[in-house]
Amino acid sequence: MSYSFSTPWSSARSALSALRHDAPTQLSNYDLIQRCQQQHRPDKAAFAELVKRYQSYVEKLLYHLAPDWSDRADLTQEVWIRVYRNLHKLQTIERFKSWLGRITTNLFYDELRKRKRHQSPLSLDAPRQLSDGEMDWEVASDAPNPVDVMMTQEFYAELEQAIAELPEVFRTTIVLREIQGLSYEEIADITNTSLGTVKSRIARARQRLQQDLNLYLKTESLT
Structure with missing residues (x-):
């Protein structure tokens, strides 16, 4: 008679393997971010799904901050470039949305300093x-x-x-x-x-x- 034992390490590897093979659209937000962090630069398919889920949040925040700026689309793109380059540094996945908001706000304020002109x-x-x-x-x-x-x-x-x-x-x-x-x-x-x-x-x-x-x-x- 043979027995099969499942160690915590093997279970973790199985879970990680399953995570790697699931389509990005099927992952929870947490798992999606985790997949994007598996490499120094996020997997393109997973990152595209991440952008799709949080794009409206970034656009809404930038609209509130600068409704009359004609280059908000460019700012939105710059936000995601910064996210792509720095996502691996995020230590607490649960705080991703606030981290994303912080990047968006910092970018806006950087641009505001550069323009140095009055606007609403x-x-x-x-x-x-x-x-x-x-x-x-x-x-x-x-x-x-x-x-x-x-x-x-x-x-x-x-x-x-x-x-x-x-x-x-x-x-x-x-x-x-x-x-x-x-x-x-x-x-x-x-x-x-x-x-x-x-x-x-x-x-x-x-x-x-x-x-x-x-x-x-x-x-x-x-x-």
Whole structure:
């Protein structure tokens, strides 16, 4: 009688072998990233699938940061070039999306420094509420009535106008904090400013937006 034993090492090798032979489209996000990390430069098929899954995330973030830049497609391509070259350095696969967002944000800020000119690098979905200085950036109901649609559009226009009047450093900081969800420390690192300056800019931007929007809401309540 013969016996077959499966050691942890042989099981791991079997799992790795299966991972190598599965089509990229059949892999989970975790396994897909893991496959891309198996070599110093990612497997082309696996990387193409990775781009397909996260392309909309990069495009949306760059749109929020720089809606009027005509070269956003070029920036998106540069983001993926940086990902391709550095993915093997990512140590925690679960943090890939935040790592990707950090690369995108850093690229945007690098370009912003180079251009050194005033522009409005921000477009945000209309917030549902504004309280205690914190903003909820969730999109409104999926099925609003016509009155809600009109009010949302008007509020969105007022929000864009209020944001456009913010100094550039405030607009950029708001994007990094409210949309990208970066910590104060990360924003300070990206913008090469002190932690106190970051907190001050965010507080002042929120205060000014709240004042402008509250004025608009009070005016609307009188009509």
